[in-house]
Amino acid sequence: MTAAADRSVRTAAARAVEARKTYGVGDAAVHALAGVTVDFPEHEFTAIMGPSGSGKSTLMQCVAGLDRLTSGAALIGETDISKLNKTQLTLLRRDRLGFIFQQYNLIPSLTARENILLPLTLAGTKADQSWFDEIVRTVGLQDRLGNLPSQLSGGQQQRVAVARALVPKPDIVFADEPTGALDSRTGIEILTFMRRAVDESGQTIVMVTHDPHAASYADRVLFLADGQIVDSMEAPTADKVLDRMKQFEG
Amino acid sequence: MLKLVLSSVRHNLGRYLATLIAIMTGVGFYTAVGVVSDGVISSLEGNVDAEYGNVDVAVVPDVTATADETAADPEALKVPQPTVDQLLTLPGVEGGAGILTGSVAFLGSDGKPFATSAVGRLWITDQDLNPLSLADGDAPASTGEIAVDRGTAGDHGLDVGDDLTLLTLAGKEKVTLVGITEFGDSAALDGDGTVSVTEADAFDWLNSGQAEYESYYLRGSEDPDDLVASAGEVLPDGFEVQTGDEFRADQRETTGSFAQGLKTALRAFAVLALLVGGFVIFNTFSVIVAQRLRELAVLAAIGATPRQLKRSLRLEGLVLGLVGSLLGVVAGYVLTLLLDGVLKVTGGSLPGGLGFGLSNVLGGIALGTIITVLSVMIPARRAARTEPIEAMRDAAVESAELGRTRGIVCVVLVALGVAAMLLTDELAVVGIGAVAIIAAVLIGAPYLAKGGARLFRPLLERFGMEGRLAVDNSVRSPKRTATTANALLIGVFLVTLVAVAGASVRDFAVGEVSDLQSADYVVVSQGGSLDDAFVSDLATIEDVNDVVAFRREPVTIDGTATVASAGDVSELAKVANIAVESGALADLASSGDGSGTIAVIDTGEGATPDIGGTVTVTDSRGKDVELRVVAVLEPTQDTAQTGSIIDTTTFESLVGDVAPTLAFVDVASGAQGKTKDDIQNLAAVRPDITAQEGNAVGKLIGTVFDFLIKAVTGLLLMSVVIAIIGIINTMSLSILERRRELGLLRIIGMTDNRVRRMVTLESVLISLLGTLGGLVLGLVVSLLLLVSINRDSQAAVTPSIPWIELVVILVLGVLIGVLAALLPARRSTKLEVLDAISAT
DSSP states (O other), rough: OOOOTTTTOOOOOOOOEEEEESSSSSSEEEEEEEEEEEEEEEEEEEEEETTTTTTTHHHHHHHHTTSSSSSSEEEETTGGGGGOOOOHHHHHHHHHEEEEEEEEEOOTTHHHHHHHHHHHHHHHHOOOOOHHHHHHHTTTTTTTTTTTTGGSEEEEEEEHHHHHTTOOOOOOEESSSSSSOHHHHHHHHHHHHHHHHHHHHOOOOEOOOOHHHHHHTTSSSEEEETEEEEEEESSHHHHHHHHHHHHHOO | OHHHHHHHHTTHHHHHHHHHHHHHHHHHHHHHHHHHHHHHHHHHHOOOHHHHHTTTTEEEHHHHHHHHSSSSSSOOOOHHHHHHHHHHHTTTTEEEEEEEEEEEEEEEEEEEEEEOEEEEEEEEOOTOOOOOEEEEOOOOSSSEEEEEEEEHHHHOOOTTEEEEEEETTEEEEEEEEEEEEEEBBBBSSSSTTTEEEEHIIIIISSTTTTOOOSSEEEEEEOHHHHHHHHHHOOOOOOOEEEHOOOOOOHHHHHHHHHHHHHHHHHHHHHHHHHHHHHHHHHHHHHHHHTTTTTHHHHHHHOOOOHHHHHHHHHHHHHHHHHHHHHHHHHHHHHHHHHHHHHHHTTTTTOOTTTOOHHHHHHHHHHHHHHHHHHHHHHHHHHHHTTTTGGGGGGGOOOOOOOOHHHHHHHHHHHHHHHHHHHHHOOOHHHHHHHHHHHHHHTHHHHHHHHHHHHHHHHHHHHHHHHHHHHHHHHSSSSHHHHHHHHHHHHHHHHHEEEEEEEHHHHHHHHHHHHTOOOOSSEEESSSSSSOOOHHHHHHTTTTEEEEEEEEEEEEETTTTTEEESOOOHHHHHHHSOOEEEOOOOGGGOOOSOEEEEEEEOSSSSOOOTTTTTTEEETTTOEEEEEEEEEOOOOOOOOHHOOOEEHHHHHHHHHOOOOOEEEEEEOTTTTOOOHHHHHHHHEEEEEEEETHHHTTHHHHHHHHHHOOOOOHHHHHHHHHHHHHHHHHHEEEEEHHTHHHHHHHHHHHTTHHHHHHHHHHHHHHHHHHHHHHHHHHHHHHEEEEEEHHHHHHHOOOOOOOOOOOOHHHHHHHHHHHHHHHHHHHHHHHHHHSSSHHSSSOO
16 A cells, blocks of 8 residues: 555645543643644545543544634634534535434434435435446445335445445544444444545545554554544554554453 | 523523413403303302202293283282282191382482382292392381391492382382391392392282282192192193293293303304414414524533433423413403493493402413413424434424325315205214314415415515515424414404304394384383373373373183283374284274273284184283284284284273373484483483383394494404514514625625515415414304304304404504514624524
8 A cells, every 4th residue: 555655745635733531620620622623635544543531532523623722723624613603514424424323313204325325415416327337336325225214224224324324425434433333344344435435536534543443544544642632553454453452451 | 400400491582472471361361251241140140059948849930822922011810818828838848938129219318219120029938949038137027127138238328227118000108127138148139239028018909909919939848749730720721830940941041041041152252362372372472492402402411311311301381370370360360350340430330340259260271371381282292303413403394294184084074064065964073073173264274375375476576576585484383384274364354253253143133133123212100000100191292192001811721821901092003113924903892891902912823803703802811802913913012012903892891090101202303313312311310210222122123132242353353463463473584584685785785674574475475374274264164153052043043244344454464564564674784694594
């Protein structure tokens, strides 16, 4: 992989600068993020790892505009999202970001097709039909588009969620433990598909996970502990990640 | 367990607020209706047993004859003293009491009359027959002594020993107050006060000096039937003798049936309000159970049995029901006090005063509590089924499946209901039919919710994805949507029913009455007379064109008690509405030699005499005369006053040269409003004289109907308000259940405004379903009702559909939806997206 070599020349799809997130005040203050500066370059698959309470989810949520920083800045492209109001944030998420969650979070009354197209419907735009077909074919949902979520298996539902995140061609996709609720075989399918979206379509993905095997699909793994980036690893493998994680426990 | 329940109620007071308000409103309304209608009814029907308890035989004018359908109160025959003397000497008679009443008033020291609607009564000296008892002082024994009831004495600060001026038919009388009376537990026998006077004074003041009684009651040791038989022999025509039991039953019936009907109707509304409250209570508890599922599951996990869970919820219902009902009873009383206060300020008062009976209090509390506990049953069963595992699950969603039985029951009920309303004459069956149709709609409401959602889908989809999702959400749990909409449906149904059926009947009644034109004013002296001075006073009032005085006397015609009058018929025809059916009034003249003439009224009942035929007229002293019929008159308001008209010569030979008691007044057109006060003021000086505006009955009926419709609609709107609380609850629950979903929608790009709009649309959809359902049901049932009424009574009540009101109701329905969504919509976006989506 050549991602590491030219990272410095690539544009960042998202950035955090001196990002701090503090809960509570005074002695009771807890620093979920204690000054994190990080770039998420375009066309790269970044995994964020760390023990519970390390701030990995907070980092992702703040960069994705789901949560606000106490201080510092979070940028999507050149947009400083800390300066946006609630509605602007919502529109930014709708138009430029994609989300995949551990719980599939589909709308139960909409069919698989309607769920996939939901962000576009909300924006009032039409899907690029060939792109839609391609994604649906890749995730293997051609025969399932008319079904309601309750008629789909967990893996299928998550594939709908992945397709929903990718169809609008967002600048960046944020995934929070996307395989957490899936069996390992289905998990591998989803991860493989995410990997291909980066390699073949130049998608940018930021994934929070605690699963070393999932992290091994990324181009780079960032390790967080106590609200700070303590390490990063290029071209990770499951074993190397596991070893690194063990140091936190020690 | 009780401790847990109480602490749960205490800690969740906010959640229970809606339930409490629902119970309070329902019970408060019920209590208020009870208090008011108790007063109204007791004032209408009086206390027959207390008043006539010891009467063994009653001698009364033949009521079947005098109570013909005339608007006026014709002066009935009176029992003359000689007859009474005969009655009292009958074997077995131990005591008797004569009833004689008349209008009286007091003249204050400032020259202003007070207690102007009081009734002067002959003081009955027979202890057993006298309904009144003395609360203070002595009975009036010698002339000039009076006793007044406790209420009047209290209101006007009268004390025993006061010297007063009493306005009577005979003029001003100086009197001394010697006693304060009461009637059983209540202050007065007559709603507006009773003034008791001695027998001699009663004859002089209340009955123009004639020794007569309106009715006479006997007390005896003999078998009442024997007494009746022997009394019948000494009585002249036109009187009826009844046993005490017959008499009491008659009294109850004539005075009480209207009141009982009114009470039943009012109670029915109150119970309906409670039922609508029941829907809301049911909804609220469903919400509470869903919100507390986790807590209940934890309880189940640590070993609470289903029975315990169920019981804990039922206990909560009981506690809430009791507290809510208690507050409701208090609220109800406060409401009636306010109402009374408002009426007092405007110069009126609740008829019969306020009856703070224990039965109202207990009934309100019991009903409120029972309905609350019943409404908790289903949510409690749901709570009992809580599995420990649900502590770890998302909020469960009700199934959207509807059983087949439900559909079958609905169709059968509708078919039976329509058949019952269209095919039978029995009023009770028609009522049951209406109830069956209503029940069918309520049971079938989930189908309506599904169908209605489908119907509105295209409309709502115009609002974009949020509209689409709003429709989907409402059918996701059609039963819950239906229950919510039902509360509104019932309210709107009742409002529509009252609006359509009420307006139709009102228009019909007013139309019927306004056909009967009349003189501008009718002035009547009850017991006194319209002397020349008064008539000329009346005639000199500005804008009064003409005053036609008539003499009127009670008579019997062919054995039927009625009134007959005499006067200038050609003048009368100018100012009053006298319609001649056949013959001619001009022929009304006597050749003097006993060949008198009469114009009779076609009452529509019995055989009307032909022109040229004869009728026998008997005066109150039993003198007979045969009169030739020269004209038959149509029944109008004015002929209701005059009764049959006899030529003057014959009239005078029959009853003597008496003063007129009846006058028709014609005023300049357009001056009716201006002259009204002058005429009323003139009449007010004389307690016996009342001035009635022409066609007052038509106006009165219109006003009464309008008032009733408005009052009932106002009360029903309260049930609509309760329904709003229900929608708020359902929407809150729906939002709670879909927290994650809403969170997700916001994450992937639905702005808060659109989320709120989605919630609002769903709420509007529910209220539209309820409103439309109620409107259609109300229209259908009222039309069916009118068809039944028409067929039953052969009346032709044309349905008057108040379209404007119906459109207003529909618009209100939408507004209610928007209003009810305000809070839930705000709540839907209050949560941070991350909290919304985090798995809890």
